[in-house]
Amino acid sequence: xxxxxxxxxxxxxxxxxxxxxxxxxxxxxxxxxxxxxxxxxxxxxxxxxxxxxxxxxxxxxxxxxxxxxxxxxxxxxxxxxxxxxxxxxxxxxxxxxxxxxxxxxxxxxxxxxxxxxxxxxxxxxxxxxxxxxxxxxxxxxxxxxxxxxxxxxxxxxxxxxxxxxxxxxxxxxxxxxxxxxxxxxxxxxxxxxxxxxxxxxxxx
Amino acid sequence: xxxxxxxxxxxxxxxxxxxxxxxxxxxxxxxxxxxxxxxxxxxxxxxxxxxxxxxxxxxxxxxxxxxxxxxxxxxxxxxxxxxxxxxxxxxxxxxxxxxxxxxxxxxxxxxxxxxxxxxxxxxxxxxxxxxxxxxxxxxxxxxxxxxxxxxxxxxxxxxxxxxxxxxxxxxxxxxxxxxxxxxxxxxxxxxx
Amino acid sequence: xxxxxxxxxxxxxxxxxxxxxxxxxxxxxxxxxxxxxxxxxxxxxxxxxxxxxxxxxxxxxxxxxxxxxxxxxxxxxxxxxxxxxxxxxxxxxxxxxxxxxxxxxxxxxxxxxxxxxxxxxxxxxxxxxxxxxxxxxxxxxxxxxxxxxxxxxxxxxxxxxxxxxxxxxxxxxxxx
Numbered sequence: 001x002x003x004x005x006x007x008x009x010x011x012x013x014x015x016x017x018x019x020x021x022x023x024x025x026x027x028x029x030x031x032x033x034x035x036x037x038x039x040x041x042x043x044x045x046x047x048x049x050x051x052x053x054x055x056x057x058x059x060x061x062x063x064x065x066x067x068x069x070x071x072x073x074x075x076x077x078x079x080x081x082x083x084x085x086x087x088x089x090x091x092x093x094x095x096x097x098x099x100x101x102x103x104x105x106x107x108x109x110x111x112x113x114x115x116x117x118x119x120x121x122x123x124x125x126x127x128x129x130x131x132x133x134x135x136x137x138x139x140x141x142x143x144x145x146x147x148x149x150x151x152x153x154x155x156x157x158x159x160x161x162x163x164x165x166x167x168x169x170x171x172x173x174x175x176x177x178x179x180x181x182x183x184x185x186x187x188x189x190x191x192x193x194x195x196x197x198x199x200x201x202x203x204x
Numbered sequence: 205x206x207x208x209x210x211x212x213x214x215x216x217x218x219x220x221x222x223x224x225x226x227x228x229x230x231x232x233x234x235x236x237x238x239x240x241x242x243x244x245x246x247x248x249x250x251x252x253x254x255x256x257x258x259x260x261x262x263x264x265x266x267x268x269x270x271x272x273x274x275x276x277x278x279x280x281x282x283x284x285x286x287x288x289x290x291x292x293x294x295x296x297x298x299x300x301x302x303x304x305x306x307x308x309x310x311x312x313x314x315x316x317x318x319x320x321x322x323x324x325x326x327x328x329x330x331x332x333x334x335x336x337x338x339x340x341x342x343x344x345x346x347x348x349x350x351x352x353x354x355x356x357x358x359x360x361x362x363x364x365x366x367x368x369x370x371x372x373x374x375x376x377x378x379x380x381x382x383x384x385x386x387x388x389x390x391x392x393x394x395x396x
Numbered sequence: 397x398x399x400x401x402x403x404x405x406x407x408x409x410x411x412x413x414x415x416x417x418x419x420x421x422x423x424x425x426x427x428x429x430x431x432x433x434x435x436x437x438x439x440x441x442x443x444x445x446x447x448x449x450x451x452x453x454x455x456x457x458x459x460x461x462x463x464x465x466x467x468x469x470x471x472x473x474x475x476x477x478x479x480x481x482x483x484x485x486x487x488x489x490x491x492x493x494x495x496x497x498x499x500x501x502x503x504x505x506x507x508x509x510x511x512x513x514x515x516x517x518x519x520x521x522x523x524x525x526x527x528x529x530x531x532x533x534x535x536x537x538x539x540x541x542x543x544x545x546x547x548x549x550x551x552x553x554x555x556x557x558x559x560x561x562x563x564x565x566x567x568x569x570x571x572x
Contacts, residue, residue: 022233022374026318030226064406071413073286077279078417082424085275089428092435096504100325103278107316109230180508181224182389185382193368193375218481275425279417330484 004129007122011133017110018141019195024110027101028142029184035159038146040094042139044087044102048079049111050131056119057127063120072115073106080106110134148187153178208339211332213391215343221319222351223385228319231310232352233377237363242356244303245310246349250342252292252314253323256285257341260324261334281324282315289315319348354384440488443501444473447490460565463490471498474565478557480505481512481549489558495566497532499525500558505550512550520544520551524558529566532559 017023027045031037055075056063063071084102087095095102105111114134119127151157152175156166177183221227231245260281268274293311297304314320323344327337358380367376440461444454450465460474476487485505490498500521507513514520523541524532533539534548534555543551 023230025229025233026226029229062409064409067406067410070283070286070410073282074279074410074413074417077282078420081275081278081421084278085421085424085428085432089431089435092432092439100322100329103325104227104318104321106278106282107318107321109316112316180385180389181226182382182385184226185378185385189371189375189378189382192378193370196370196375273422273425275421276418279414279421330479 004125007126007129008133011130011135012137012140016137016141017134018138019192021110023113024108024138025188026104027108028138028145029181029188030101031098032142032146032149032184033153033179034097034150035143035146035157036094037097038139038142039159040087040091040098041101042135042142044083044098045105045108045110045138046132046135047083048076048105049114049135050128051079052076052111052115053119053127053131054124056115057122057124060120068120069116072112072120076111076115077106110138144191145184145187148191149178149183153183208336211336211339212343212346215340216347216350217388217391220347220351220385220388221322221344222348223381223388225319225322227322228317228348231313231317232355232381233374237356237359239353239356239360240306241310242352243349244307246345246352248292248307248311249314249317249319249348250345252285252288252317252320253341253345253348254338255288255292256281256320256324257327257337259284259288261327261332261337264328277325277328282321285320285324286315319344351384355381358384439503443488443503444490446501447473447488447499469493472565473498474561475503476557476561478553478560480553481507481547485515485550485553485557487554487557487561489561491562491565495529497524497527497529497558497562500554502554507547507550511544512547514544514547515550515554520554529559529562532562 011017015021018025018028024045027041031041052072052075056072080103083105084095087098087102114130118130122130147157151165157164175183178187215221219225222229222232228249231249263280263284264274264277268276268280289312293304296307296311323341326344327340330340332340355377359377362376362380371379441454444461444463445451448463448465448470451463451470452465454464454473455462460472462472463470471490471492473488473490476489477484478487479485485507486503488501488503490500492498502516502521505513505515507515527540531540532555534541534543534552536543539555541551541555543555
């Protein structure tokens, strides 16, 4: 069985949920218009994935096989609603920005997938490591995409109101297409090709 | 009537589930390699969307709202969808074996299709009436199927084209989706 | 614990899980519902302040707000929610006491960034200040509002939405 460290790093690089496994694409493309969104979404996913993996792993010997999937679904849906309510109450701006993509985390293939494929079959420590790795992998991916989209789409990079970086010529005439849905598709397509080119992932 | 038509085309083309709302991407890239499976998937999703809207709308408006438990929305909706998919799967298995074999593993996957849960949320957030919700679901499903068909047609051709190695498969599919989205932007002025 | 033999156990287990879920969510809702309402109220205050900078306080009267400042009524404000290009657009409309438009504020919208989303920009919004409700129409329809280039639908939605809501309010004006 893989070591704890392998469970962790696997999620970030070798089996990155977004770039390699192509899971959880919906939120990645939908909210990656700004770094704030990317960070917020990652935090939400981290909370849900970590807690879900933890609970499923703890209960794994008690969950009857026949109601396995519905149980996972209820656990995940509950966690998602909790984070949704918490965000609405304590960080309303972010909640508005991420909109229905927060509750949609419940059908994010990453989370249900990990509960089914990993947490239900492994101990708590490994499940936590896996959750952390996958969340960070997801976070890395969505931050990269948001970085590119925000930079190219608005000409400047800012996170939580702090301006990080501007490309002077671009702020006046940004390539707004990157803020639109198709921009997201282009960015991901090119990124995927890039990762194959540098040998990180395999071509088909 | 006009409004319903506007909602239908709005959902199908202008605000297409896949190309502008980013919902239903997993099956979109996974299933869209062959025309026949794309059609089966599209129709199945349309059906589930319709029935899901049919069931979740009354539940929300006549059960959740009056009792002040709208926060149970996510849990209830996803359970309803999961159950519906199960029921539909069993019904198809019992009545039409060929169809069941054609759809194969795609059916249970519909449960995690963000587009289905998405449309149930949209119906509520946009404050649609019951009839409007059904129309929206119909439009969303139609749009999803349309895009899936177009995508699979293109990908069947792409398989025969000479694409740089690093772009083959998923990367080029995304780029094509982007171009498709660009084309669909043209529908912008259609409604209203 | 035998888990696959009994057919009652799986159902009981799932029911238990759902019950725990309901309890957890009700608790969470209890903690957050007040904050969520408060956040909404704060947002309203902020919006009203933007429309009526000299506002001291406001009174909520049914579906509209009576705005008071410096000891006298400044006007009223109310919401309009027309359907835009990408979804409903929430607009706060401010009316002066003499029934001309004080101005509008877009509270939420889902229009296309770079095009329809420009309805939140001052250049577009400022056009509404000082107009009479009757003069509210796009320039191409004989009115005073210049639509945003490439975003006719969003511009029209806002203009029409404000007009319809204002007419509705004015129709009820007698109930002060």
